[in-house]
Amino acid sequence: MSERVVEIISQSFFQILIPGIQVTIPLTIISFALGLLIALFLALVQIANVPVLKQFALVYIWFFRGTPLLVQLFIVFFGLPSLGVVLDAFPAAVITFALNSGAYNAETLRSAILAVPKGQTEAAELVGLTYGQTMRRIILPQAFPIAFPPLFNSLIGMVKDTSLASSITVIELFTKAQQIAARTFEPFVLYLEAAAIYLIFCTVLTLLQKWLEKKMVYRTPESKLTASENKGAGEEK
Amino acid sequence: MLEVKNVYKSFGNNHVLKGIDFKVDKGEVVAVLGPSGSGKTTLLRCISFLERADSGTIDFDEFHYDMADISKKEIHTLRMQMGFVFQNFNLFANKTALANVMEGLVTARHVPKAEAQKRAHEMLTKVGMEDRADYYPAQLSGGQQQRVAIARAIASGPRVVLFDEPTSALDPELTGEVLAVMRNLAEEGTTMVVVTHEMKFAENVANRVVFMEGGNIVEENTAKEFFRNPQKERARQFLQKTIGEA
Numbered sequence: 001m002s003e004r005v006v007e008i009i010s011q012s013f014f015q016i017l018i019p020g021i022q023v024t025i026p027l028t029i030i031s032f033a034l035g036l037l038i039a040l041f042l043a044l045v046q047i048a049n050v051p052v053l054k055q056f057a058l059v060y061i062w063f064f065r066g067t068p069l070l071v072q073l074f075i076v077f078f079g080l081p082s083l084g085v086v087l088d089a090f091p092a093a094v095i096t097f098a099l100n101s102g103a104y105n106a107e108t109l110r111s112a113i114l115a116v117p118k119g120q121t122e123a124a125e126l127v128g129l130t131y132g133q134t135m136r137r138i139i140l141p142q143a144f145p146i147a148f149p150p151l152f153n154s155l156i157g158m159v160k161d162t163s164l165a166s167s168i169t170v171i172e173l174f175t176k177a178q179q180i181a182a183r184t185f186e187p188f189v190l191y192l193e194a195a196a197i198y199l200i201f202c203t204v205l206t207l208l209q210k211w212l213e214k215k216m217v218y219r220t221p222e223s224k225l226t227a228s229e230n231k232g233a234g235e236e237k
Numbered sequence: 238m239l240e241v242k243n244v245y246k247s248f249g250n251n252h253v254l255k256g257i258d259f260k261v262d263k264g265e266v267v268a269v270l271g272p273s274g275s276g277k278t279t280l281l282r283c284i285s286f287l288e289r290a291d292s293g294t295i296d297f298d299e300f301h302y303d304m305a306d307i308s309k310k311e312i313h314t315l316r317m318q319m320g321f322v323f324q325n326f327n328l329f330a331n332k333t334a335l336a337n338v339m340e341g342l343v344t345a346r347h348v349p350k351a352e353a354q355k356r357a358h359e360m361l362t363k364v365g366m367e368d369r370a371d372y373y374p375a376q377l378s379g380g381q382q383q384r385v386a387i388a389r390a391i392a393s394g395p396r397v398v399l400f401d402e403p404t405s406a407l408d409p410e411l412t413g414e415v416l417a418v419m420r421n422l423a424e425e426g427t428t429m430v431v432v433t434h435e436m437k438f439a440e441n442v443a444n445r446v447v448f449m450e451g452g453n454i455v456e457e458n459t460a461k462e463f464f465r466n467p468q469k470e471r472a473r474q475f476l477q478k479t480i481g482e483a
Contacts, residue, residue, distance in 0.1 A: 117327075119323060119325060119327035120327060120329065120330065122287055122323070122327065123321075123323065123327035123328070123329065124329070124340075125287075125316070126285060126287070126316055126319070126320075126321040127340055127341030127345060127389065127393075128313065128316055128317050128341050128344075128345025128346065128393075129340070129341070129344055129345055130313075130345075133344055133345070137340070137344060138329050138331065138332075138340075141331040142330055142331050
């Protein structure tokens with residue numbers, strides 16, 4: 001490696017990492033959290049069979065899963081101003097990512113809720129719980145561990161999808177890499193660097209997922225062993 | 238005390254209940270017997286409104302409703318006075334044994350937490366599960382889960398407890414512990430309706446037997462009479478096959 005390349009890497013690494021930390025990560029976290037709320041709403045109105053809202057959910061999911069994320073970003077950022085809705089780049093990106101991931105995660109949550117055995121709902125109703133209490137106290141707590149791995153999939157996917165925000169002028173990790181690449185004429189080095197930083201972010205998330213899954217393991221039937229270990233008892237069953 | 242009349246229920250073209258009249262008096266233990274597919278479980282599920290009957294009426298002490306035309310609120314009112322024990326336990330998988338028993342008290346009946354906890358401990362003691370209060374359902378054997386489920390069903394002091402084949406999902410070794418708990422409840426004067434295939438239990442614990450087949454009640458008799466001298470030929474055959482003697 002030439003000295004010049006080493007110098008470019010050492011100089012640019014933090015220049016790329018900083019917008020990664022300041023923009024990519026918040027963009028991901030805020031969008032994902034909002035998207036999760038949207039997803040929960042879309043899943044629940046479908047499962048509770050709420051008229052009108054259910055149809056709305058179906059159309060919503062159909063649209064956001066059926067059109068490219070990049071096109072959605074362009075519609076929100078470049079398109080909406082012609083209707084008088086002018087958004088800054090960052091909020092436009094947050095809204096689009098949230099709306100988009102909401103559609104995908106709605107299906108994840110819906111399937112997780114449906115995966116909780118029907119007997120749980122029946123038992124809850126018979127001890128006198130209302131539908132809302134049953135959902136909140138019995139079904140969702142059991143659905144969440146089921147939804148967790150695919151939700152994390154979607155979170156990791158979003159970390160990388162945020163690079164699309166560069167196309168609507170958000171200065172994030174990848175935008176920065178592009179700028180430096182244009183200045184130094186070292187696209188290969190710079191884009192490898194960008195890839196490496198995304199990889200680091202996603203590795204951290206992967207480790208986080210493993211750790212969190214262990215934390216909630218007692219809630220699942222397969223966890224017999226771990227759960228009794230957690231009790232620290234080693235007692236006779 | 239609890240009486241349903243003229244209950245009809247069909248699933249599509251399958252007529253499962255064909256005009257059932259059924260009642261249970263206070264303090265009585267009624268065993269509902271019959272071959273698979275006779276409608277026993279469906280009857281129990283209609284009484285607890287897990288299934289909606291196509292027609293029929295229910296009289297439950299001061300409550301009188303049309304079973305096909307009853308509001309959610311009315312169903313809730315009735316259910317608050319019933320306990321239900323499922324074939325496959327259906328303990329809340331995300332809650333400990335203790336929390337399972339407390340749930341209906343705290344969330345549905347707004348019993349103060351400390352009081353509910355005390356009551357739940359009493360119930361678990363009653364079914365011999367006090368030492369497993371902090372265990373999750375997945376950590377318990379089937380028999381233990383069912384005993385916790387019984388504790389949950391009786392915790393609120395229901396006027397009647399409905400049992401839907403409570404031992405059918407258990408291996409023979411574990412049925413004994415569950416039946417023992419049920420026998421104790423019966424001796425304490427708990428009003429019980431038990432759909433079961435446990436002939437010995439029905440004979441020794443039940444006051445009355447209702448024998449169903451094909452969506453009809455074929456014979457209703459005291460438990461003693463039913464097992465010693467069944468009135469209907471079909472009941473006689475059933476007993477021969479299930480008990481294997483006579």
